[in-house]
Amino acid sequence: MxxxxxxxxxxxxxxxxxxxxxxxxxxxxxxxxxxxxxxxxxxxxxxxxxxxxxxxxxxxxxxxxxxxxxxxxxxxxxxxxxxxxxxxxxxxxxxxxxxxxxxxxxxxxxxxxxxxxxxxxxxxxxxxxxxxxxxxxxxxxxxxxxxxxxxxxxxxxxxxxxxxxxxxxxxxxxxxxxxxxxxxxxxxxxxxxxxxxxxxxxxxxxxxxxxxxxxxxxxxxxxPAEILQQAPGSIVQCRVEPQLAAMQRLAAAWPQCEAMGPDIRLFVPEANPDAARLQVTTLLDGLDCRQLDVLEPELEDVFVAMLGGQQGGSAAPALAAQQPQPAGQELAIEAKGLSKRFGDFVAVGDVSFQVRQGEIFGLLGANGAGKTTAIKMLTGILPPSSGSGRVAGADMKQAGALIKSRIGYMSQAFSLYLDLSVVENIRLYAGIYGLDRKARAVRLQWILDMAGLHGHENDLAAALPMGLRQRLALGCALVHQPRVLFLDEPTSGVDPLGRRAFWDILFRLSRQDGVAMLVTTHYMSEAEHCDHLALMFAGKVVADASPQQMKQQVLAEAGQLYQVRADNAAALVAPLRQAGFTDVSPYGTALHVLTPDVARLGAVLRDLGVQHPPQARPIAMEDVFVQRVSQLEAQKAASGSKS
Structure with a gap:
C-alpha cells in the first residue's frame, strides 16, 4: 500500500x-x-x-x-x-x-x-x-x-x-x-x-x-485503545488496615498486586467494575476497608498481564511472612537547612525534611534540582556548606564513618562490579562492611532468596537482566542489615515487571523490617509508592506532603484533569493555549487539560469542531510534578525579566 x-x-x-x-x-x-x-x-x-x-x-x-x-x-x-x-x-x-x-x-x-x-x-x-x-x-x-x-x-x-x-x-x-x-x-x-x-x-x-x-x-x-482491549479487566485501588494482611490475601488471588504508599492497587482480569468490586470486598471480609475505587487499566497493566503477571525470573519471590513492624515516630533521616555551594553556584539551598523509621520517602525534582547532591551530603560523601543533619542516629558532620556503617546506598552511577559474579559481589560487599564468615554466609543466602537469584550465583553481574542486576545491587546495599537505605534512581532502565518486583521488595522491607528509605526517581508512577514526598526545585524543597495531599493541592488550585479525544489532537494545542488553557498536553489521539472551567473548555472545543465532550480523569503524579515545576519556572522567568 x-x-x-x-x-x-x-x-x-x-x-x-x-x-x-x-x-x-x-x-x-x-x-x-x-x-x-x-x-x-x-x-x-x-x-x-x-x-x-x-x-x-x-x-x-x-x-x-x-x-x-x-x-x-x-x-x-x-x-x-x-x-x-x-x-x-x-x-x-x-x-x-x-x-x-x-x-x-x-x-x-x-x-x-x-x-x-x-x-x-x-x-x-x-x-x-x-x-x-x-x-x-x-x-x-x-x-x-x-x-x-x-x-x-x-x-x-x-x-x-x-x-x-x-x-x-x-x-x-x-x-x-x-x-x-x-x-x-x-x-x-x-x-x-x-x-x-x-x-x-x-x-x-x-x-x-x-x-x-x-x-x-x-x-x-x-x-492504545486496541491494545487495552487485549487484556480486559479492572483496576481496584483500596486502603485497608492492616495493609500487610490485605496484601497477602489479595496477592494470593491476583499476581498483579502492589502497594502504593498506604493503598493497594491490583488488576482483576476479565472482570467488569461491579464484579471486580464484589470479588475484592469478599476477599477482604473481616479487615478494615476504608476506601475502595475501581479504575480503568493503564497500558502498563496490560503489558504485565500479557506476560502473565510474573514471568521469567523478572518478579521476585515473596519474602517470608513476618510480623509487621509498627511505624514509629523515630527519625531515621533529618535534614536542617542543608546547603551546598560550588563557587557561586548554589546546588542545594536551605533544604529541610524528615524521614521516619519504616517510611518510604520520595525526593523528586527535575534534572539539576539538587536531589543527588542532597543525598551525597546526608551520606557523608560531600561536606555541606551550611546546615546540619542526622542519619541513623548520628550527626552527619561528626560521624561520617559511623553513618556509612549504618546505611545502605544504591548510587545512580555505580553499585556493582560488573566483571564479578553474583556471589563475588555479595562477598566483596560483606567484606567491606566487616561481616565475619558466619554472618557472610547467612546474608548471602538471604540476598539470593530476597532477589530471586538462585540459579544465577555464578553469572557475571554484567550478564544479568537489568531487573535482576538492580535487585543484586539492592542486596549488596543491604548486606550489613542497615536501618536506613538511600536509593538514587534505582529502577532506571528496568522493565515494568522488574520495577514492580523491586518495589514489592522495598514495601516489605519497609513494613516488615522497619527500614527507612529515601528514593529518587524519574518514573512518576513510582512516586505513588511513597508514603511521603518532597519536591525540589532549583536546590530548594518547594512541596512536602503525601502523594494524595499533593494531588489535592493541585486540584484545588488548578482544577480537574480532563481528557479530550480528537483526530487532530496535536493541532488543537496551540489554539487551546491561546484561549487561556495553559496546562494542555497531547497524548496520541487525545489531549489532557487541567482546568477549573470545564464549561468554557467544552465551548472552546465545540468552536474548534471537536465533537467529543471532555471527560474527567484521575490526576496522576506526573500531572502534579509538571504543573508545580512549570508554575515555578514561569515565576522564576517572570522575576528574572523584572530584575
Whole structure:
C-alpha cells in the first residue's frame, strides 16, 4: 500500500547466536507517530538501526519508502530522507560546540544549502525554545535541552522519516512532556513520520499506534485503545488496615498486586467494575476497608498481564511472612537547612525534611534540582556548606564513618562490579562492611532468596537482566542489615515487571523490617509508592506532603484533569493555549487539560469542531510534578525579566 512507509516481514536480527529480534512483522504508515514499547533487551534499538540502514539483518525482509533494504547500496538510496537520533543524552552531539555550531555542523554534513539551513535553523530553534541558548556549549545544557538540540540536528535536513531511540530516557518529567509536545507539533505541522522507542510505559498513550516488544518478540500491535482491549479487566485501588494482611490475601488471588504508599492497587482480569468490586470486598471480609475505587487499566497493566503477571525470573519471590513492624515516630533521616555551594553556584539551598523509621520517602525534582547532591551530603560523601543533619542516629558532620556503617546506598552511577559474579559481589560487599564468615554466609543466602537469584550465583553481574542486576545491587546495599537505605534512581532502565518486583521488595522491607528509605526517581508512577514526598526545585524543597495531599493541592488550585479525544489532537494545542488553557498536553489521539472551567473548555472545543465532550480523569503524579515545576519556572522567568 502507498501509505505504508516501513514494512517488516518476519524480520530477525542475531548477534553471535543471541536472538535480538525474532520474526517480527510491523507496518508504519505515513504521518504516524509510531511507538516501539519495551524494556532494555526487547530489540527496539536493533530494529530501529536496521530501518535507518545502518545495521544489517539475517532474517525476513525490511522495506522503507518502498525500497527493500538488502544491501548497502539500497540503504544509501534512502538515507537522505531519514533522520536518526541514537539512544543516550546528547550522543549525536559535540560537547565543546555551542548549540548553534552543532546545528550548523549537521546542516553542512547533510549538504543543506546555506540559505535553506539558516531559515530552518531559526524555525527549529524557535519551536524548541533553544534560540536564547544558541551560544551555550552543548555540554552545559540540561538533559532535556540536549535532547531538544539532538532533535533539531536530526531535523535540519528536513527528513521525511525520523527515528528516535529512547529520546526521553533519563530526562525529567517536565522536559519529557515538553519534548513530546514539540514532537507532536512538528509531526502535525510538517507531515513527518516518526518511529520512536521508549521504556516508559506511561508514554505509550502518546502514540497513534505502537508495538509492545519483549525479549525480541512482538506481544501486541495497534492503537492504545486496541491494545487495552487485549487484556480486559479492572483496576481496584483500596486502603485497608492492616495493609500487610490485605496484601497477602489479595496477592494470593491476583499476581498483579502492589502497594502504593498506604493503598493497594491490583488488576482483576476479565472482570467488569461491579464484579471486580464484589470479588475484592469478599476477599477482604473481616479487615478494615476504608476506601475502595475501581479504575480503568493503564497500558502498563496490560503489558504485565500479557506476560502473565510474573514471568521469567523478572518478579521476585515473596519474602517470608513476618510480623509487621509498627511505624514509629523515630527519625531515621533529618535534614536542617542543608546547603551546598560550588563557587557561586548554589546546588542545594536551605533544604529541610524528615524521614521516619519504616517510611518510604520520595525526593523528586527535575534534572539539576539538587536531589543527588542532597543525598551525597546526608551520606557523608560531600561536606555541606551550611546546615546540619542526622542519619541513623548520628550527626552527619561528626560521624561520617559511623553513618556509612549504618546505611545502605544504591548510587545512580555505580553499585556493582560488573566483571564479578553474583556471589563475588555479595562477598566483596560483606567484606567491606566487616561481616565475619558466619554472618557472610547467612546474608548471602538471604540476598539470593530476597532477589530471586538462585540459579544465577555464578553469572557475571554484567550478564544479568537489568531487573535482576538492580535487585543484586539492592542486596549488596543491604548486606550489613542497615536501618536506613538511600536509593538514587534505582529502577532506571528496568522493565515494568522488574520495577514492580523491586518495589514489592522495598514495601516489605519497609513494613516488615522497619527500614527507612529515601528514593529518587524519574518514573512518576513510582512516586505513588511513597508514603511521603518532597519536591525540589532549583536546590530548594518547594512541596512536602503525601502523594494524595499533593494531588489535592493541585486540584484545588488548578482544577480537574480532563481528557479530550480528537483526530487532530496535536493541532488543537496551540489554539487551546491561546484561549487561556495553559496546562494542555497531547497524548496520541487525545489531549489532557487541567482546568477549573470545564464549561468554557467544552465551548472552546465545540468552536474548534471537536465533537467529543471532555471527560474527567484521575490526576496522576506526573500531572502534579509538571504543573508545580512549570508554575515555578514561569515565576522564576517572570522575576528574572523584572530584575
Amino acid at each position: 502507498d501509505d505504508i512507509l516501513i514494512k517488516a516481514s518476519g524480520f530477525g536480527k542475531r548477534y553471535a547466536g543471541h536472538v535480538a529480534v525474532d520474526t517480527l512483522d510491523m507496518a508504519v504508515r505515513r504521518g504516524e507517530l509510531y511507538g516501539l514499547i519495551g524494556p532494555d533487551g526487547a530489540g527496539k534499538s536493533s530494529l530501529m538501526k536496521a530501518v535507518a540502514g545502518v545495521l544489517s539483518y539475517e532474517q525476513g525482509s525490511l522495506e522503507v519508502f518502498g525500497q527493500l533494504l538488502d544491501s548497502e547500496r539500497s540503504a544509501e538510496a534512502i538515507k537522505d530522507r531519514i533522520g536518526l537520533m541514537p539512544q543516550g543524552l546528547g550522543q549525536n552531539l559535540y560537547g565543546d560546540l555551542t548549540v548553534e555550531e552543532n546545528v550548523d555542523f549537521f546542516a553542512r554534513l547533510r549538504l543543506v544549502p546555506r540559505a535553506e539551513a539558516a531559515a530552518r535553523k531559526e524555525q527549529l530553534l524557535a519551536i524548541t525554545r533553544l534560540a536564547a541558548f544558541r551560544q551555550r556549549p552543548m555540554k552545559q545544557l540540561s538533559g532535556g535541552m540536549k535532547q531538544k538540540l539532538g532533535l533539531v540536528c536530526t531535523l535540519i535536513h528536513a527528513p521525511q522519516l525520523i527515528i528516535l531511540d529512547e529520546p526521553t530516557t533519563g530526562v525529567d518529567p517536565v522536559s519529557r512532556r515538553d519534548f513530546w509536545a514539540i514532537l507532536a507539533e512538528l509531526i502535525a505541522g510538517q507531515g513527518l513520520t516518526a518511529l520512536v522507542s521508549t521504556a516508559y510505559m506511561d508514554e505509550a498513550s502518546r502514540f497513534n499506534r505502537m508495538s509492545l516488544l519483549h525479549q525480541g518478540r512482538k506481544l501486541a500491535e495497534g492503537t
